[in-house]
Amino acid sequence: MLVGRKDSGRKAIIQVSAIAIGIVSLLVLLFGYNKGTLIFSVNSELVSQIMFFIELILAAFILYLGIRHRKSLTVILILAQACLLVFFEIRFSGNMHIDNNIFLDQFSIIMALIVGIIGSLICVYSVGYMETYHHHYKEIRDRRNLFFGILFIFLSAMFGLVFSNNLIWVFFFWEITTICSFLLIGYSQSEEATNNAFLALWMNLLGGVAFMAALIYLAIIDPTGQLLGLNYLISTGKAVALVPAVLICFAGITKAALMPFSSWLTGAMVAPTPVSALLHSSTMVKAGVYIIVRFAPVLSGTTEGLIIALIGGTTFALASFIAISQNNAKKVLAYSTIANLGLIVACAGVGTYNLMWVAILLIVFHAIAKSLLFLCVGTVENRIGSRNIEDMGGLIVRMPKIAIMMFIGMAGMFLAPFGMVISKWAAIEAFITAPFGLIFIAILAFGGSATVFFWSKWMGKIISVMREQTVIEDTVKKEKWAVLYILTGLVVTVCLIFPLISSILIEPFVLNIYGQTTRLAQANLSIMLMMLCLLMIMPFSMLFYRKSTKYAPPYMAGRPVEGHMRFAGSMGVSRELVLSNYYMTSLFGEERLFMVGASLCWALLLFAGILLVGVIL
Amino acid sequence: MTYLKKSPWLLHYDASSCNGCDIEVLAALTPLYDVERFGIINTGNPKHADIFLVTGGVNVQNKQVLINTYEQIPEPKVVIAIGICATSGGIYRECYNILGGIDKIIPVDVYVPGCAARPESIIDGVVTALGILEQKRLAMKTKTQTKMVKVGDAR
């Protein structure tokens, strides 16, 4: 990929590889779904050495870039991380013999499916997208081979992450994803992009330092390195695992862009849309929550766990509120992502068995719906040249199929009977039996209603037709259509078959860890299925009304309105009507609420840190 | 029997009235006369209305507005011209901007002359309009023409 320069060749390679990845993921599913937890041993010595060297090279690379761009925070953090890494290698790794390096359990399979299917779909999409992108932005240097190369490296890193049992390996893949994100955000090499890339970098490095600290702590406790095996660590229970769990969860918090670290995700929206779809909603940030959900059994019932959950919950509520005041489509999606990640972490932090079930369900539904939305927004942006929601009026006429797909994606985010509502419903039912659950229910109730507001606003904007418009949809490329159709189909299908997913993959996993599991009641499932079918039939009702309907102009106090919503104003001047949504920035403004969220979360983090120190000492 | 008689909803529009007739229309809607007991409601929205009450004559500026509003009322509908200005232009008939009574622009079904028309006449006019409304409803079903009716003596 990196070396190939020709466009057509590249396209073919990408499509073939993407399909291959997708198929392999499915094969993994078929192979592993009923086998419980499988553990594989791989000779780790050589691999670890290679990893160490790669990490050092990458550290040097980042150091060089940090110095060149004069980003002191980055420099400090990468130096700190590198020192810790070298310290770890020198002091400990000689004595370590870790056997069980790779494992496969249902949760890994779910993550692998998400990465494999959605990831490869997005890669296929980005071929067409990048062509148009460079067509529009001629000033950006065409480094597409690098772009695609990194995309695939990233996919491999994600696979590595979810299949690794050895925490050192997890860390390695973690850092690779950080660097991929850094390089991809800065793709356009504009000043804003570079700054945001470094912002993402230092926040993730902060997490990396914490991760490294956890590894060192584990190595100090048990020099043979047994505890570095993830499944072993979790099963040893809270006394031992809590400190590294919290530290690694901190790393997860930075990677998942919860408050107070959310600004890197919103800043990363300057990257091309496939990057946003892949890294910053479906997969990389999911790695952050993945690791937190893995540690949920360790966190459940502890104060630190509760604090982490509160950070998640606060993020959910405040990010939802902030999203109300945003009119940049990608920022709305970014804040919605942050909010949902916060919700997943809130479930994981409290960590009872049913909450873990909910968390995994949320991961699945969110990944699919959000990636669909990002891709649609990317296509729309390419066509109409704007990311502003206010410019998307009448999209149902201009780009009917994309508008409907966006509709389905958005419905998938907040409407019954689609996925996210199922998860929110299950979350409420789960929190109610959990300790301190009431706080989280309140957060869910208030934050949830905020999400209703901003999604419906957007939906309304798409369907309001204000002037005669032409269809501009036809120039969208074939590959993009295929991807979008598949993703839309997935949104609906997963909603239909989620009981199946639940019983095959999620419930056994939860059962394994907690000894009990949960599911939605059968009666409710049938009702939801009925509602979904009803929802799909309803649009056909429009056919019944064709004959009897008479058309009239909208009411504008009698002002005659021509087709283009111009009316004769006073003084005989012809004015155009402009309607825009409520953004309520005085109440829900980004600045104000971010201040609130950041301070709350810093306070919580500080509290957690103090507790942690107490535990260590 | 149509239900239009049981629940006729009004839309009141002041074309270029001096507001004398408007005050009388509103007086008809007050608890003293309480037209809601007949199911009459004053809506402000043409799409919800059955009866279009217009006061004042048509001038150059509100000609389009009148047509636009009239077209937004769903069938079956009746138009009542309240006051002599709406009927024929009244004392402003010779003004440079007045085009005349509203029947120059939209078809009128009931005329209620007066300056200002009294609430009792207005209610009378509405009741007559209801009969016409019923005819129109039946006509809508069978698609035939209906006639227009004049009412009331000037008092």
Add this chain to the structure above:
Amino acid sequence: MIPEYLAPFIWAVLYILLAPVIGGLIAGIDRKVTARMQGRVGPPLLQPFYDVAKLYEKENLVVTASQNFFVLSYLVFMAVAGALFFSGGDMLLVIFAFTLSHIFLVLGAYASYSPYSHIGAERELLQIVAYEPMIILTAVGMYMVTKSFFVSTIVTSNIPIILYLPGVFIGYLIVLTIKLRKSPFDLSTSHHAHQELVKGVTTDFGGPNLGKIEIAHWYEYVFLLGVVWLFFAWNPLLAIVAIIIAYFIEILIDNTFARVKWQMMLRSAWIIAGTLGLVNLGVLYYLRMVVP
């Protein structure tokens, strides 16, 4: 006797058939009582039915064809949600189904590009944002007392729920004002003879569509008062009295208070109702934790 597994279906069917009748009568009583409070005679009791019948006699006038779809979906999902409630289903699912149907109404208002319906739609969304947390807290409160989200369990329980959930009940009454579209919270659209933004959300709907919206409102009335019943479910007579008193208070409030701005509505619903509800639930929680 009726076999037990059929009971939910029978309830659902009864609801779908009878709720419009009951809801329409409630609306009629509402208008009569309001008129008497204002010193008038008022329309006949069956007036709402005449209104809807008349609306169906008008032609179907729309701005865009999708409005037909949205209004029909609004009605259908409203009926479905209410049927779900009365057949004893999960309260949270009922709430979410109701939200779904309201969103359809909002989308229908957005579909026409009139400024009145647009702002009406925004305000309707704000109303949804305002009342949804409280309704969820109501469902949660019911769970905390009866250990179940299922209406069938709550209705048949012998616990005097109102004694445990007074704060939640008052909070519910506050948001009931919003849901019934009564002053001071009738921002997005208002009852007959009141205007707000011309007719707000329903501005660009005429004829049969408006009739459908009206029928959907009737379904909603029955559901909302059904929730009031749940608070008193252990004593049906008391429940009926409570419903009558609660509705009368709503009418009284409607006639005495002026409309407020949306900021005030959001504040009252979130801060006042929310605090009442949360404090109530918090106390319950604490007591449950301390006193098993």
